[in-house]
Amino acid sequence: MKVIAFPRTLQGTGASRRLRIAGQTPGIVYGGTSAPVNIALDHNALYHALKKETFHSSILDLEIEGKVEQVLLRDFQVHAYKQLVLHVDFQRVDASQKLHTKVPLHFINAEISPAVKLSAGIISHVQSELDVSCLPKDLPEFVEVDLAKLEIGQSIHLADLKLPNGVNAVSQENLTIATASVPAGKVEAAGEAAAGETPEAK
Numbered sequence: 001m002k003v004i005a006f007p008r009t010l011q012g013t014g015a016s017r018r019l020r021i022a023g024q025t026p027g028i029v030y031g032g033t034s035a036p037v038n039i040a041l042d043h044n045a046l047y048h049a050l051k052k053e054t055f056h057s058s059i060l061d062l063e064i065e066g067k068v069e070q071v072l073l074r075d076f077q078v079h080a081y082k083q084l085v086l087h088v089d090f091q092r093v094d095a096s097q098k099l100h101t102k103v104p105l106h107f108i109n110a111e112i113s114p115a116v117k118l119s120a121g122i123i124s125h126v127q128s129e130l131d132v133s134c135l136p137k138d139l140p141e142f143v144e145v146d147l148a149k150l151e152i153g154q155s156i157h158l159a160d161l162k163l164p165n166g167v168n169a170v171s172q173e174n175l176t177i178a179t180a181s182v183p184a185g186k187v188e189a190a191g192e193a194a195a196g197e198t199p200e201a202k
Contacts, residue, residue, distance in 0.1 A: 099133070
């Protein structure tokens with residue numbers, strides 16, 4: 001994914017405000033062996049890019065005055081109530097150095113799992129993203145969580161995930177990723193039915 005940026009020489013609150021009025025968003029590129037560079041980006045292009053999942057979890061090609069370098073989106077600030085991106089941070093990526101970042105989790109096959117198909121259960125996504133460590137070339141856009149065998153009362157944990165080659169989870173804990181349970185209303189209904197049968201049993 002390619003991002004076009006322009007060098008930004010003027011700094012400060014006033015300069016940033018003028019940039020935003022002109023339809024641009026101030027930002028910065030840092031990391032690696034080069035000095036940090038202040039940049040400006042087209043606001044509308046950036047705003048729409050931020051809506052895409054891959055923009056947050058992929059290596060981006062950032063072009064500044066014809067020179068392209070690989071970066072990761074590290075942070076961005078948005079206005080409290082306006083559809084306005086106030087600032088964006090990118091970190092340079094070194095192809096030979098492992099990076100630490102978050103990737104989204106994609107949950108698949110919920111509809112064919114025993115929990116849903118046989119028990120009309122509800123699957124709760126406990127985690128929506130995963131902290132990983134890997135070389136830039138190995139960074140996945142997402143990690144799949146296969147729910148096909150999940151049954152009521154069971155959970156899927158970090159150890160159950162099949163991570164791509166070269167990708168390691170950062171967490172030392174065996175995190176719970178997803179759980180399957182009976183809907184609350186169904187549990188209550190079952191409890192009431194059992195209570196109603198008690199006198200007859202006696």
